[in-house]
Amino acid sequence: MPPSTLGVILAGGLSRRMGGGNKSLLVFEGLTLLEHVARRLAPQCESVIINANSTLPRFKNMPFPVVPDSIAGSLGPLAGILTALEWTATHRPGIEWIASIPGDTPFIPLDLVPQLHEARHEAERPLACASSGSQVHFAVGLWPVSLRQDLRQALLENGMRSVSDWARLHGYAEASWPVEPVDPFFNINTPDDWAEAKVLAQRRRRR
Secondary structure (H helix, E strand, O other): OOEEEEEEEOOOOHHHHHHHHHHHHHHHHEEHHHHHHHHHHHOOOEEEEEEEOOOOOOHHOOOOOOOOOOOOOOOOOOHHHHHHHHHHHOOOOOOEEEEEEEOOOOOOOOOOHHHHHHHHHOOOOOEEEEEOEEEEEEEEEEEEEEEEEHHHHHHHHOOOOOOHHHHHHEEEEEEOOOOOOOOOOOOOHHHHHHHHHHHHHHHHHHH
């Protein structure tokens, strides 16, 4: 069994290309994107939180805590990761790891968290990120709670905003998945992505 891990769904961004609003609340195949992610992530984790800077009623109906950024300024997914690290240290002190996943990624693997832990352990690295094909998905990662002060300093004192920059700073392992028949990290940013996601969902059902 992998170490106890808290899952954080990063759902803080607005999507102007999808008509504005929080795209994780868009309904896809009968569920919101957020619900798709939560259903696949929750069984892999000790508990789950949602990082969102929103008081929309739809968030309140989710069976998980909704936690706004712990630092002001809407600084992106790296701030969401920091928020989860700090929330875990305060509210779930027995958990030493968090796994992050964007809220617009409905096909995430059912073995995501154990594979990230295995990759980290085998490579003897402090962090792990997911990859598919030749692309590393830095927002899909495994992060130790012990680095929360380091990340806060990187954000507030060093002006760091890129998840990839912070991962490279510490060194990360990769856990890889194939892109066929469906890239498990396909995310929905545009109406064209939405249409493609429907095709991918049908392809996955046929297997």
